Amino acid sequence: MENLEIPALIPLTEEGEQDCACGRESASASPFPSKESNQFSLLMPLNQSSGLYRKDLGHGWVLFHNPSKFSPPSILNSSACTLVDAFQSPISPERAIQMTGLPLEASASFLKEAVQAGLLVPADGSSELEEPPNPHALTLWLALTFNCNLSCRYCYVPSMPLSMTEGEGKRAVDWAIAKLKEQGLKALKIKYAGGEPLLCFDLLKAIHEYAQRKAWEENLELREVVLTNGALLEHETLAFLRGEGIAVMLSIDGLGSEQGLLRPLAGGGDSLPLVLRAIELAQSEGSKLFLSATVTSLNLEGLPKLADLAMDLGWPLSLNFYRPNGGGVALLPNPGRLVEVFQEIGELVKERLGQGKGPAPNLDLIHPASPSPYPCQGGISFFAFGPGGDFAPCPMLLGKSSASFKPSPVDEDPHCWTCFWRYLCGGGCPLLRNHHYCQAYRELIPLWLELKAQAQRVMITLARRLPRALHALA
Ligand code: SF4
Ligand code: SF4
Structure with missing residues (x-):
């Protein structure tokens, strides 16, 4: 398992062209159409979304997807998974970060993304109705x-x-x-x-x-x-x-x-x-x-x-x-x-x-x-x-x-x-x-x-290894 301190969430991307017209390819300007992160505060209790799809990818990475949201599936590293799992019952982001001992600033920014990705929701049920994503x-x-x-x-x-x-x-x-x-x-x-x-x-x-x-x-x-x-x-x-x-x-x-x-x-x-x-x-x-x-x-x-x-x-x-x-x-x-x-x-x-x-x-x-x-x-x-x-x-x-x-x-x-x-x-x-x-x-x-x-996990791993390899060659 990679020893990663900073929690990371990476939305899936895609590359390709189709004979069909659909034009839904990369339709959205931003990976996360949800506006729910506007409500994010370190003190507002959050809960893990119910019905999340989760698949272990090995090497400490896990694929998450909320099928009832318009946000793309995302891959999370082990620190990010630890944080998401701290929200099995309602808890404030501040308390969850304290419990996991992860760095405050990076964890807060990750949790904001996790809300946008639909993995975490306000515990008081005040989720905003989601608009379909705007095309780019x-x-x-x-x-x-x-x-x-x-x-x-x-x-x-x-x-x-x-x-x-x-x-x-x-x-x-x-x-x-x-x-x-x-x-x-x-x-x-x-x-x-x-x-x-x-x-x-x-x-x-x-x-x-x-x-x-x-x-x-x-x-x-x-x-x-x-x-x-x-x-x-x-x-x-x-x-x-x-x-x-x-x-x-x-x-x-x-x-x-x-x-x-x-x-x-x-x-x-x-x-x-x-x-x-x-x-x-x-x-x-x-x-x-x-x-x-x-x-x-x-x-x-x-x-x-x-x-x-x-x-x-x-x-x-x-x-x-x-x-x-x-x-x-x-x-x-x-x-x-x-x-x-x-x-x-x-x-x-x-x-x-x-x-x-x-x-x-x-x-x-x-x-x-x-x-x-x-x-x-x-x-x-x-x-x-x-x-x-x-x-x-x-x-x-x-x-x-x-x-x-x-x-x-x-x-x-x-x-x-x-x-x-x-x-x-x-x-x-x-x-x-x-x-x-x-x-x-x-x-x-x-x-x-x-x-x-x-495929995305492999790319990230290779990108992380490259500077180390260049450093070793220098
Ligand atoms: S653009 Fe829509 S209607 Fe036309 S081929 Fe693609 S899916 Fe079918
Ligand atoms: S049932 Fe599911 S797979 Fe079939 S067309 Fe509807 S959304 Fe697609």
């Missing part, structure tokens, strides 16, 4: 073109040679900036999508330059990502994107025949050689890619190999469960088998983390860093534009009527009322909600929280 950024999905050089089995985009004009792209950026200012947000995230957006690389560059200038004029943070199938990734493309700070999310469904089956070239043929070439090129040039796979019945068995490659490369991988969009139920994986394969991936991830590799892959629509009552931000802080000035609250609704679309809070779905993990799940995509994966979620969410927590 407005996310703009730009479907630059409906044209594509692949013909994926599950694609919902109507493949046709129709692209956005530069004027339409710039007007979408203007609209998004006006909207985010109206909402008091400080950041714009643009997802360049398609079809295949690299078929319109000049258009992408023109919109990027415009967005960059507008963001600078308006003093906004700008984040951009290209969602690509990788077939057109060349040295010049990668160099431009890297130089401009535009992230790249590459879709890949496996390292064997499953890639060609699910993501064949538009004219027929296997896309795997092109995608592997793109990965090799990116690796050799020092570009870090975000990988994203759609989990179906056809590629499930090959996912451990893909997860292994991603961890070897040190690249984030998002594993997005397939949901039928207007057909294709044959691609739905059997939930029982899905759990078994993901448990196998879990074992592999633990082994690789122990070897200093990472990060751990992301589990479908679960965003541990931003629990929320909403499944996504569609129509709230997430909007899609397509060719012809088409506009929708979600890319899946481009070209369709979206007047009745409104993501409803998970607490309004009777199926979810008693679900322990409802704020980490959000209730599932409102367009494709069918609860096919609920059992798998319930079995896999605790495992994935543990993996993410272990």
